[in-house]
Amino acid sequence: MSTYTQIFLTFAKIGSFTIGGGFAMVQMMEREVVDRKHWLDHEEFMDMLVVAQSTPGIFAIDMASHIGMKLKGTGGGIVGAIATALPSIVAILLIALFFQTFKENVYVEKVFMGVRPCVVALILAPCFGMAKKAKLNKFNWWIPVVAAVLISAFGVSPIWCILIAGIGGFLYGKLKQ
Numbered sequence: 001m002s003t004y005t006q007i008f009l010t011f012a013k014i015g016s017f018t019i020g021g022g023f024a025m026v027q028m029m030e031r032e033v034v035d036r037k038h039w040l041d042h043e044e045f046m047d048m049l050v051v052a053q054s055t056p057g058i059f060a061i062d063m064a065s066h067i068g069m070k071l072k073g074t075g076g077g078i079v080g081a082i083a084t085a086l087p088s089i090v091a092i093l094l095i096a097l098f099f100q101t102f103k104e105n106v107y108v109e110k111v112f113m114g115v116r117p118c119v120v121a122l123i124l125a126p127c128f129g130m131a132k133k134a135k136l137n138k139f140n141w142w143i144p145v146v147a148a149v150l151i152s153a154f155g156v157s158p159i160w161c162i163l164i165a166g167i168g169g170f171l172y173g174k175l176k177q
Contacts, residue, residue, distance in 0.1 A: 007067075008079050015060070023127075024119060033045065048066045066080075
């Protein structure tokens with residue numbers, strides 16, 4: 001099987017079986033790309049997470065395109081992006097076709113009420129895994145907490161948090177030398 005086919009099937013599977021968007025995909029993506037396929041190691045994966053989060057666009061598609069590009073250049077990046085987006089596009093088209101028919105259905109509403117908390121868990125679970133891999137410890141745990149509070153409670157742009165943390169990390173590294 002060609003690498004392009006492997007990239008397509010891997011990211012189409014991730015896009016098909018993950019509800020909740022980009023962050024919900026992180027755990028499944030890491031399992032596939034790092035643990036099963038060994039296309040990246042854990043540190044490379046974390047670096048790509050940072051880059052994908054920092055660049056404009058849809059996070060999951062950014063991740064897939066960065067990973068695909070690392071494997072097979074521009075073509076691999078395009079294949080990864082398309083494969084990640086395709087299942088969502090098909091699902092949205094199907095929902096759009098039939099939504100008017102069942103949107104008032106009590107059972108459909110109950111299903112969505114059950115899925116919502118699961119989506120929150122799918123988004124939170126990778127956060128704990130990333131915290132472990134980011135080597136958070138008793139000295140630096142406060143950084144993501146402060147960033148989360150600044151973003152959610154005070155409306156600070158995540159860009160500022162990323163810039164300040166990056167500059168702070170650079171300065172800390174220089175001082176430590």
